[in-house]
Amino acid sequence: MDPVGAVLETVGLTKFFGMVRAAEDLSLRFQEGELVGIVGPNGSGKTTLLNMITGYVKPDRGRIRFQGKDITGLLPRAVADLGIARSFQMPQLYLSLSVLENLVLALAIRAGRARGFWTPLVRVDRLDDARRILVQFGLEEHASHDAGQLPEGARKLLDVALSFARRPRILLMDEPTSGVSARDKSKVMDTLVPVLKGTGVTTIFVEHDMEVVERYAERVLAFDEGKVVASGSPDAVLADPAVRRALLGRP
Amino acid sequence: MSAGLTFTYGVVRILNLAHGNLYALGAYMGAWLVLGWGSNAWPVLSYLLLFLAAVVIGVTAGPVIERLFLRRVYGKAEEIQILLTFSILLILEDVIKLAWGVSPLFADKPYTYMGVVRLGGVDYAGYPFLLTGIAVVTGLLLWLVVTRTRFGKVLVSVITDREMSAALGVNVPRIYTLAFTLGAVFAALGGAFTAPMFSLVPGIGAEVIVVSFAVVAIGGLGSIGGAALGAVLVGLARATAVHLVPELDLFAIYLIMALVLLFRPQGLFGQVEARRI
Amino acid sequence: MAIALAGLALFLVVPPFLPEWITFLLTLAWAKALAVLGIVLLLRGGLLTFGHALYYAVGAYTAGFAVKFLGVHDGLVVLVLAVVTGAAASALLGLLLARYRGMHFGLLNLAFSMVLYAILLKFYAVTGGTDGLRLPTPLLAGVKPAAAHLRLTIYYVTVVLTALLLYVAYRFTASPLGYTLRAVRDNEVRVEYMGASVRQAIYCSYIVAGVLASVGGVLAGFSVGHIVPEVSFWTQSGEFVFVALLGGTGSVLAPVAGSIVFEFVRNYAFKYSPYTWQMTLGLVLLIIIFFLPGGLWSLTGMVRRWIR
Numbered sequence: 001m002d003p004v005g006a007v008l009e010t011v012g013l014t015k016f017f018g019m020v021r022a023a024e025d026l027s028l029r030f031q032e033g034e035l036v037g038i039v040g041p042n043g044s045g046k047t048t049l050l051n052m053i054t055g056y057v058k059p060d061r062g063r064i065r066f067q068g069k070d071i072t073g074l075l076p077r078a079v080a081d082l083g084i085a086r087s088f089q090m091p092q093l094y095l096s097l098s099v100l101e102n103l104v105l106a107l108a109i110r111a112g113r114a115r116g117f118w119t120p121l122v123r124v125d126r127l128d129d130a131r132r133i134l135v136q137f138g139l140e141e142h143a144s145h146d147a148g149q150l151p152e153g154a155r156k157l158l159d160v161a162l163s164f165a166r167r168p169r170i171l172l173m174d175e176p177t178s179g180v181s182a183r184d185k186s187k188v189m190d191t192l193v194p195v196l197k198g199t200g201v202t203t204i205f206v207e208h209d210m211e212v213v214e215r216y217a218e219r220v221l222a223f224d225e226g227k228v229v230a231s232g233s234p235d236a237v238l239a240d241p242a243v244r245r246a247l248l249g250r251p
Numbered sequence: 252m253s254a255g256l257t258f259t260y261g262v263v264r265i266l267n268l269a270h271g272n273l274y275a276l277g278a279y280m281g282a283w284l285v286l287g288w289g290s291n292a293w294p295v296l297s298y299l300l301l302f303l304a305a306v307v308i309g310v311t312a313g314p315v316i317e318r319l320f321l322r323r324v325y326g327k328a329e330e331i332q333i334l335l336t337f338s339i340l341l342i343l344e345d346v347i348k349l350a351w352g353v354s355p356l357f358a359d360k361p362y363t364y365m366g367v368v369r370l371g372g373v374d375y376a377g378y379p380f381l382l383t384g385i386a387v388v389t390g391l392l393l394w395l396v397v398t399r400t401r402f403g404k405v406l407v408s409v410i411t412d413r414e415m416s417a418a419l420g421v422n423v424p425r426i427y428t429l430a431f432t433l434g435a436v437f438a439a440l441g442g443a444f445t446a447p448m449f450s451l452v453p454g455i456g457a458e459v460i461v462v463s464f465a466v467v468a469i470g471g472l473g474s475i476g477g478a479a480l481g482a483v484l485v486g487l488a489r490a491t492a493v494h495l496v497p498e499l500d501l502f503a504i505y506l507i508m509a510l511v512l513l514f515r516p517q518g519l520f521g522q523v524e525a526r527r528i
Numbered sequence: 529m530a531i532a533l534a535g536l537a538l539f540l541v542v543p544p545f546l547p548e549w550i551t552f553l554l555t556l557a558w559a560k561a562l563a564v565l566g567i568v569l570l571l572r573g574g575l576l577t578f579g580h581a582l583y584y585a586v587g588a589y590t591a592g593f594a595v596k597f598l599g600v601h602d603g604l605v606v607l608v609l610a611v612v613t614g615a616a617a618s619a620l621l622g623l624l625l626a627r628y629r630g631m632h633f634g635l636l637n638l639a640f641s642m643v644l645y646a647i648l649l650k651f652y653a654v655t656g657g658t659d660g661l662r663l664p665t666p667l668l669a670g671v672k673p674a675a676a677h678l679r680l681t682i683y684y685v686t687v688v689l690t691a692l693l694l695y696v697a698y699r700f701t702a703s704p705l706g707y708t709l710r711a712v713r714d715n716e717v718r719v720e721y722m723g724a725s726v727r728q729a730i731y732c733s734y735i736v737a738g739v740l741a742s743v744g745g746v747l748a749g750f751s752v753g754h755i756v757p758e759v760s761f762w763t764q765s766g767e768f769v770f771v772a773l774l775g776g777t778g779s780v781l782a783p784v785a786g787s788i789v790f791e792f793v794r795n796y797a798f799k800y801s802p803y804t805w806q807m808t809l810g811l812v813l814l815i816i817i818f819f820l821p822g823g824l825w826s827l828t829g830m831v832r833r834w835i836r
Contacts, residue, residue, distance in 0.1 A: 054721065080723035092721070094714040097707070105711060106722055108704040114724035115732065117705040166722065323818065329630040330576040334773065335817055337578075337766065341810030348803055464635045505643050508636075 007032045007202050008053070008084075008170055013062035014226075015048055021226040022048040023059065028221070028228070030170070030202055035193070037217030037234070038206045041246055044223040046206040047089065050172045054086050055079045066170070085163035086172035089206075090179075091155040095148035099139060099158055102147050103130040106165040130165075136195045137161045153184045160192060164201075171196065173205035177212055185209060189216050210247070214238055222246065269336045270438050271460030272343035273312060277439025278446040278455065279351050280304035285447070305443040309436030317431040322424070340460075351451075385444055389437065406430060465508045532781060536691050540684070548679055555683045555751040557784070557791040558690045560584075560771070562744030564783035565697055566737030567772040572701070573733055574713030575629065578765050579637030582644050583738040585760035586610075586617050587745025589648065592661035592755050603666030603685065607746055614742025618735045626731040641760050648757035660756035663749050686747045690784070693740060697780045700736060709733050741768075770809055773816050776823025785824055 006029040013026040022045040030036060038046050051057035053064055055076045064072045071079060094102050104126045108114065134140045137157045142150055147158060156176060163171060176192060177185040193216050196203050207213050213220055213234060220237040222230040224246040230237045237243055281304035285297045316339060324332050397403040408416045409426050417423045442459075543551050563584045570577055587610040594600040594609055621640055628636060648655045655661070665678060673681040700706045708729045711719050716726050749755045758764065767790075775786020797805055820826060 076720045077723050077725055080721055086721060092715050092718040094711045094718065096714050097710060101707065105704065105707045109708070109722045109724045113704045114708050115705055115728065117700050117703045117732065117736070119704075120699070120702045121704045121707045122702070162718070162722065320814070328574065330571065330574060330634075331817060331821075333576055333631060333634055334769070334813065337769070338810040338813035338817065341766070341806040341813065343810075345804050345807035345810075349807075465639065505639050508639060 005031055007067055008204075009065045010049075010053070011063045011065070013049075013052060013059050013064065015045075015052060015057065015059050021045070023052065023062075024226040026062065026226070026228065030204060033200045033202055035197065035216065035218045036204045037213040037220045038204065038223060039208070039210070039213055039220060039237075039243070039247060040223030044246075045226040046223050047174055048226075049223075050086055050174055050204075050206065053079070053172060054084060080166065080168075083166075083169035084172065085166045085168035085170070087156075087160040087163045087174060087176065089174040091159035093147040093150075093155060093158060093162070095146065097147060098144050099134065099147055099150070100127070100130055100143045102158060102162060103133055103165055106162045110166045133161055133165055137164075138191050153180045153188055156180060156188055157191060164195070167199075168201060170202045170204070173203065175206050175208060177207065177209055185212055186215075210238060269316065269339040269343055270434070271455075271458070271463065272340055272347070273308065273435050273438035274442035274459045274463075275347055275451075275455050276308045276312060276343065277305045277442030278451055279347055279442075280308050280439070281443030282446045282451055283351065301443040301446070302440070305436060305439035308439040308443075309432060312439075313432030313435030314428055316435070317428050321431070322427075325427075385440075389440065393437070402429075462504060465504045535781075536687075539687055543683055544680060551679050551683050552751065553791045553795060554788065555679070555686050556748055557787040558683075558686050559744050559747035559751060560768070560791075561784040561787040562690055562693060562747070563741035563768050564771045564775065564787055565694070565780060566740040566744075567768050568775070568777050568780070568783050569697060569700065569709075569733055569737050569740075571772060571777050572706075572713065573709035573730060575730065575734075576634045576769070577637040577737075578634045578762065578769065579639070579641030580737070580741055580768050581760050581762070581764035582621075582637065582641035583614050583618060583741035584745040584748070584764065584768070585641070585644055585648065585757075586613050586738075587742030588749040588755040588759050589655065589661070589745075590614075590742070591663055591746045591749045592655075595663060596661060601664070601667050602670060603668055603746075603750060606666065607689070607743060610742045610746040611739055614739040614745075615735055617742075618738025622731045622734040622738075626727050626734060638762055638765065641765055642762060645757055645760040645762075648760060655757070658757065660754055663753050663755060665753075666750055682751050686751065689743070689747065693743065694780050694784070697736075697740070701780060705729060705732055767809075770813060772823075773813060774823055776825030778822055778825045778829070782823060782825035789824065 008028075008030040010026050010028045013023050013028075015023040020043070022043075026045075026049065038049070040046050048057060052059045055071070055074045055078065058073060062072070063070055066079075066082060066084060069082075071082060071084075074082075094105070097105070101122070104122055107126045107129055108116070108121055113119075131140065131143070134143055137160070139154060139157055139161065142154055142158075147155070150158065156179070160171075160173060160176060163173075173192075177188050180188055189212055205217070207217075217234050220231065220234045221228050222237050222240070222243040224242075229246060230240045230243045281301040284300040284304050320335055320339060321332075324335050395403075397406060405416070405421055405426060408419075409421060409423055539554070543554065546554075563580055566583070567577060567580050570580075590610045590613045591606045594606045600606060600609070625633060625636055649657060651657075665673065667673075668681070668685065708719060708724055711724075712726050712729055719726050719729070745759065748759075771786045771790045772783060773786075774790060775782035775784070794805070797808060801808075816823060822829070
């Protein structure tokens with residue numbers, strides 16, 4: 001691994017919530033274009049890491065660098081503008097807008113048109129772009145439905161699609177398959193992974209399901225109590241006795 | 252009064268615009284009872300009547316409003332809830348007019364009974380002292396109820412996590428009704444005991460809700476201690492303004508509110524709860 | 529769009545054949561519809577204000593002061609001034625208010641409008657106190673309208689101007705900013721994470737809403753010919769909110785429909801039962817909240833489905 005090529009880097013990131021250690025001295029590097037899975041028991045600091053990178057939570061100590069630039073302490077909005085997008089464990093959608101409108105608005109905001117108050121939002125070129133993304137994510141049949149009426153799996157996909165529509169350099173996904181039935185989990189991932197790999201976006205995803213991580217992640221970080229207890233290839237990490245103890249309660 | 256408002260809000264999470272009308276209802280009912288049955292022979296009776304008025308209003312209007320209307324909008328968009336209490340406000344405004352007419356009502360007997368108090372060579376009316384005493388006592392009582400009794404503990408648990416409380420067997424809807432009723436009694440109590448100091452005219456409900464919102468906003472929503480502090484601040488500011496520049500007595504309140512909001516908006520951020528994402 | 533234009537044509541053709549008092553009520557309804565429209569726009573962002581009469585009053589008193597102190601008699605110049613004062617006032621207060629949501633937003637607006645009410649009431653020398661200010665017949669681009677057609681002239685100016693602003697508001701609702709505002713109501717977290725500023729969206733919309741109400745205030749002021757501090761009182765704001773709910777938030781045309789229905793109903797209700805007017809409003813509001821949450825405008829949707 002070439003240390004200079006890290007697109008995203010954290011240095012000594014530390015965060016306590018009262019007595020709870022959510023991150024302690026986390027120094028991580030992520031390479032351009034890789035697909036990294038993060039595993040760990042509940043409360044081990046996985047989501048907090050995503051929250052700190054995107055500026056939702058301020059770290060107590062430590063820095064975050066994106067493409068060599070210090071982004072610690074920026075607002076989520078500013079972080080998004082730089083090219084770091086995220087999806088959520090509970091999908092965050094505009095429930096009263098249609099799926100298509102959700103996406104078209106995302107495209108307009110990306111184009112810096114959020115303040116335009118005269119030209120219509122829905123334009124032919126944006127519609128085409130939005131439809132293309134919907135097809136990529138297998139959501140074209142839902143295009144005109146309100147986001148509030150979608151089944152859970154489709155909500156998850158739309159949540160990622162909204163973030164993806166910003167054409168980020170880094171995409172953070174918080175449990176893309178949680179709340180989805182076991183049968184549909186691989187369907188969601190089979191849809192997402194080829195699209196993401198096709199664009200070369202660096203993807204970091206938090207995941208509870210070990211099978212999903214094993215199958216799709218190129219590299220795995222295992223968290224426990226705010227620290228990385230193992231990292232490397234999925235097979236190696238998931239076979240690590242310390243990880244198994246933390247995750248499953250047995251070696 | 253403000254204690255009642257912030258108390259209901261804390262529990263039910265709906266800020267009740269009609270709260271001012273409950274105050275007005277209490278005031279009217281109190282004045283009416285005193286005018287009708289108060290007797291010079293037995294002054295204490297008129298204070299009991301005021302108290303009775305507050306309890307009657309609170310215990311009848313409170314549950315009716317909560318059960319019949321508010322219950323249907325829990326969990327709906329906040330603007331719907333506000334609008335609902337707004338429509339109740341409109342209705343109660345006219346209920347007062349229909350019941351007691353539009354001409355001013357003035358029952359100052361309880362005020363004059365207290366006579367004057369001589370402090371440092373200056374005569375002060377006695378009644379305001381009684382009023383302050385009552386406010387302090389009810390405030391303390393409320394605080395004791397919340398912190399020391401079983402009911403208070405259940406209440407706090409409902410405020411912190413209503414799903415969990417429901418799961419543990421707390422009858423949450425019943426707590427809501429009780430809390431709302433208690434809030435209504437406080438509002439009516441405030442109204443009834445201030446009634447002897449002013450002549451009552453239609454529309455005081457709306458005025459009162461604005462002032463008490465200012466009080467609650469300054470102190471921070473949901474905090475009883477905050478409401479008390481806010482009330483003292485507003486009262487002092489108003490008194491100063493009346494003394495120095497009478498034109499500006501209303502401004503004083505809004506000025507304080509604007510200043511607090513400008514420099515300490517986080518004190519009011521009780522309603523912007525951090526979302527779990 | 530075609531139906532909207534046909535409706536507008538109807539409102540332009542019919543009035544000369546109507547009694548004068550109806551034309552007057554219609555003028556008032558169209559003018560007030562602008563203030564209601566401002567409330568509707570904010571409601572689409574989940575923001576409920578109980579003090580929008582503030583900007584309505586700013587417009588009305590801009591006209592009053594322009595005539596009294598600046599000697600401006602041309603209605604069009606006054607309108608331009610009102611746009612400026614409305615924008616300035618909302619831009620200033622918006623700095624503070626754009627932080628707040630829900631109850632705080634609603635009641636802070638109310639508080640500010642009551643402050644203005646108190647100012648208008650107490651600074652008698654400038655504002656005329658409870659007597660208010662008289663607004664003489666304005667000139668139009670330098671021309672004095674003939675006395676015989678005075679009502680109609682004011683009516684036409686009001687309708688045409690309101691229609692234009694309705695179109696502006698329509699463009700606004702269809703624009704990225706308009707959608708961002710709806711998105712704010714749905715999910716602020718997502719809006720921020722997409723790289724748009726929630727505060728900015730609310731702030732811009734607030735100014736638009738303020739300007740609309742200010743223009744409405746001028747138009748209503750000229751049609752009544754007299755302005756009083758009550759235009760800033762909370763009951764006026766409450767009335768606007770009521771009409772907004774009555775009409776519905778589904779279309780920019782809904783405020784006009786709601787406003788016209790309201791003016792006529794009030795005209796009759798006041799005659800027959802002045803003491804239960806607020807109670808009637810409250811009851812109707814309850815009915816709307818529980819049974820017709822989309823307001824009168826949602827009836828058009830039902831009709832459309834029924835025809836199909």
